[in-house]
Amino acid sequence: MCGRFERSSPIEIIIRDFRVNKASIEIAPSYNVAPSQDILAIHVDHKGKKQLVTCRWGFIPSWAKDPSIGYKTINARAETISSKPMFRSAFKNHRCLVIADGFYEWQKKERSKVPFYIHLNSGKPFGFAGLFSLWSSPEGQSICTCTIITTDSNELLKPVHDRMPVIIPRDK
Numbered sequence: 001m002c003g004r005f006e007r008s009s010p011i012e013i014i015i016r017d018f019r020v021n022k023a024s025i026e027i028a029p030s031y032n033v034a035p036s037q038d039i040l041a042i043h044v045d046h047k048g049k050k051q052l053v054t055c056r057w058g059f060i061p062s063w064a065k066d067p068s069i070g071y072k073t074i075n076a077r078a079e080t081i082s083s084k085p086m087f088r089s090a091f092k093n094h095r096c097l098v099i100a101d102g103f104y105e106w107q108k109k110e111r112s113k114v115p116f117y118i119h120l121n122s123g124k125p126f127g128f129a130g131l132f133s134l135w136s137s138p139e140g141q142s143i144c145t146c147t148i149i150t151t152d153s154n155e156l157l158k159p160v161h162d163r164m165p166v167i168i169p170r171d172k
Contacts, residue, residue, distance in 0.1 A: 002075055002128070002148050002165040005103035006031045006117075007040060009125040014099055015052065017125060018042055023052035033057065033100075035074040041132060041146055043096040055096070059147035060135040061086055067137065070145055076131060078151040078166055087147070090131035097127030097168055098148050105161040116160050129166035 008029040015022060020042055033039055038054045045051050058070025073086065081087040102119030120126055129149040134142055153164045 002103050002105075002150060002163075003035070005033050005100045005128075005165075006119075007033055007099055007125070008101050009099075011040075011052070014040065014125055018050065018052075018097070018099070018127070020050045020052045025052060025054055027054055035071060039146070040099040041096040041130060041144070042099065042127065043094070043132060053144055055098075055132055055144040055146040057098075057148075058145055059087070059090070059131060059133055060143070060145040061090075061133055062135055064135065065138075067135070067143075073147050075150045075163075075165075076147045078129075078149050081131065081149060087131055090133055094132045094134075096130045096132045096146060098130040098146060099125055100128055100165075101125050103128075103165060105157065105164070107160045118157065118164075127168045129168050 008031060011025060027038060027040060035058050037057055039057045041055045042050050042052055057074055059073040060067050060070045076087050081091045102117055105116050106113035107116060130146050132144055132146040135145050136142055149166045150163045151166050153162055157164045
């Protein structure tokens with residue numbers, strides 16, 4: 001599970017490192033990105049070009065009537081995204097990278113939870129595998145929403161938590 005992450009790299013670094021078309025996006029860095037906040041994502045447009053966009057964290061499928069469903073869909077299990085009606089179409093057609101500099105996981109101790117901050121040794125930004133949806137609000141506003149794909153933890157994270165975000169290398 002990924003419930004909080006950091007995105008602090010400047011837009012210019014993200015554009016350069018991920019070879020994205022120039023974007024006119026203004027979003028403040030955040031060291032504690034929470035569900036329902038705007039995040040940065042990269043997707044490939046219909047012309048095959050990488051686009052940097054802002055999306056609301058919390059997937060709202062295009063058919064949903066109520067946006068509150070997004071609070072329950074901040075993560076999607078890699079094992080079921082191709083079969084769950086909620087994510088099936090997005091898995092086929094709307095994949096993205098959610099840009100992060102690190103993420104937090106909490107290890108359960110006897111009566112408390114201990115936070116761990118996970119990041120690359122290089123300190124560079126990386127991408128979580130994600131899915132996005134363009135949802136139309138009842139007022140007719142188009143809103144990009146997204147989810148982070150999770151999987152079983154690797155050997156490094158297993159002692160902390162049983163799940164982790166799927167991390168995609170920048171050269172993919």
